[in-house]
Amino acid sequence: MDTETVILGGGISGIAANYFLGKDKAAIIYEQRDSMGGLCDNFSIGAFKFDTGIHLSFTSFKEVREVFDMTPYYTYSPEPMNYYKGLWLKQPIQNNLFPLTPEEKVKAVKDYIYKPVQADDFENYKCWLYSKYGKYITEHFFLPYTEKYWCERAENMETSWIGNRLYLPEIDEVLYGAMSSATPNRYYAQEMRYPKEGGYKAFLKPMLSKVNINLNKRAVKLDSSHKLVEFEDGSKVYYENLISSLPLPALIKIMKDVPSAVKEASENLSATSLILISIGLNVPQDESKSIWFYIYDKDFLPARAYYPGLKSKSNIPSHQSSLQFEIYYSRSKPLSMRKEALAEHLIRVIEKLKLANRKDVLFVDIKNIPYANVIFDKKLYFNRNLVRQYLNNLGIQSIGRFGEWDYLWSDQSFMSGKKAAEKLLNM
Template sequence: MSGHVVLGAGVAGLAVAHRARELGTEVTLYEASATAGGLLDSFTVDGWRFDNGVHLSFASEPEVRAVFDRTPYAEHEAASLNWDDGRWLKHPVQNNMFPLPAEERTALIADFVARPELEVRTYRDWLIHQYGHAIAERWPLVYTRKYWTVDAGELGLDWIGNRMRRADVREVLFGAMSPEAPSTYYISRMRYPVRGGYRAFIEPLIEGADIRTGHRATALDWRARRIRFANGEEVAYDGLVSTIPLPVLIDIMTEVPDEVRAAAASLFASQVDLISIGIARPDVSPSLWFYIYDTDIMAARVYSPSWKSAANAPAGHSSLQFEIYSSPRNPQTATPEEMKENCLAALETMGLARRDEVVLLHHKTLPYGNVVFDLGMEARRDLVVDWVRGCGIELAGRFGEWAYLWSNQSFMSGRRAAEAMLRASDASS
């Protein structure tokens, strides 16, 4: 018996099923994990709720809002801070240098004004062209190594979009002279469920889907249109959408050309170690989320689940989650206990909490965090994507398409994949 199949039950896979159902077709989702949700899933520890990293919605697409808005939500101002060598500065840091000593501001601005004209071929070039050497070396080049796990000179440019604030001399000057610099973040408000963690936004998709958890695909014969799973089950398919990581998909496929296999093997993503902390005091975090530039602190970014929703922590308590990034290019060598200790020390260094106030300390690893856009990645990825689609398999989601997609973009990616799969099925019938 054949049908329409989706590999992976994250937001993209769930959106495939949702769109197919709107078009009158049922699909079955096969998920390797014990629960659906993927990166948008959440987890609980002793009554505390944490997401798989920072998740806040600023979706504008009507299709996404029609689903997400079924869940009661709170709105938050999109304002964050930066921790740099004993000081808190508003984000983006180069536009909020007022807390720095006058001589430091002067030197950074003078270098910014004299920033060089150069051929921009890498992200490092882009940063120096935008901000000058001094600002780039003090902040974004340091953060790049912590978050992307590689030097900025190893990264391309296509991923940037509106994620990085472009330099504006008036913004830089105003923020250096006044503590009241206006927000220049690319969005103003963010939404988060009142209860149930970020996963609550996708519960309507999960409830309406045919999901088989505990099914990790181990072999895919694209000519015979059959999939085998680690539990021994096999299924045939008429149409297939894959949202699992593209290199993993290639590993399990048959008859893969050598050049495609080599291109897929060159793709890599970051891994995220999450250190989730519960604190016996309210309102510990200085902002909804913040970035860390100190290199002796392993975490690149921290957010407060209890700020996002009071239901995420017991009454009168606060929670923080530290994100520590690694990758095949820069593997994680610290143990979970060493990472926990580093985060506890950071809490004290930043003056947020004492160790004796910590009542929960938890470690979790996410094998896939972000696609890394190393130089030339897009061409290698596109070679793989084109071959897979040529095998009659549609791709969706951050890791299926191997792209920098937010949750709303992954949702829309799943809808498009569903439509493409059904068009192909109609054409072949």
């Protein structure tokens, strides 16, 4: 079988690539799973619906809004919270220190005022944190959370990924937030959107009717010299153009005759994996809660959690509620706890955070997501550039979070697929 354009991976970037190719290029998506959407996919447990992670849209890209806005949605002001040693602090913590003790607030504010001054050429993320927030805030909040979320020590990470993701308050804001809880919302997005029905994946629905996708097609061999892809079921496809959203290490692993330097570079690319724990509760949704929150205590494995029913009541049955927790691990920080122990740990977390009682738990579902986030270690750019240049020389476009190997949100992955389509259309 011959196809003009083969797209490996049916996540948002692959779907967008096919969508924008339209009828001008004969394109087919090949997705290894039995469902499309990738990290934007969802699943149901009885009448409970869960996304694969938090997922709220705050895109400003016109092209993304034109597609997403075809789906009826709710609008929210993002007001996440942070759990720290029995306290609930508003986000961002650095200018919402009010719940801390007077002694802690004095230390945090003094360290913020007298933080070390450094030029913008930071040696690593740890240096960046000390320079921006001072010793107390860095050591009590940012460093512990870095190890929970990124599974890496801050001194081993670089800083180009930060962008506007971390807020840098003026001293007046820090002082005010230490004395009052009535602080303005300083989150990096002021409005977030979520579909009224169908979970986050519903935002992709306008594209799905216009794409050609084959499910349960796991690519196991790629022969770039003959432009041939072979699949686990024994089928094959020849292509003229190849677009891939597969993780770079996974793509290189199935390719034929890859130079040893490129193989080594791909193997040294680091990413976190995700244990996604979805919990059904036999209690009504508490409307006073925040949609999502971060957990800083080292004793609790989850890094963050959210209430699906606060995004849309269509995600939960009447008079019931749900929670979803995210636990991250990596090659350098493995997680060996069995599912039964993880379920018990999460029930204890729920009780200690006073979110629900053990007797309220209807089920605990545990899923493993092999690729969650790119880890921005100091060797990332050398290794990534070597791999992507090799693919580029073969005429292979690599797209999406793990194809570009970058910190891309869903809208940026959408635009990555669109860019690949435009490149082919302009050839």
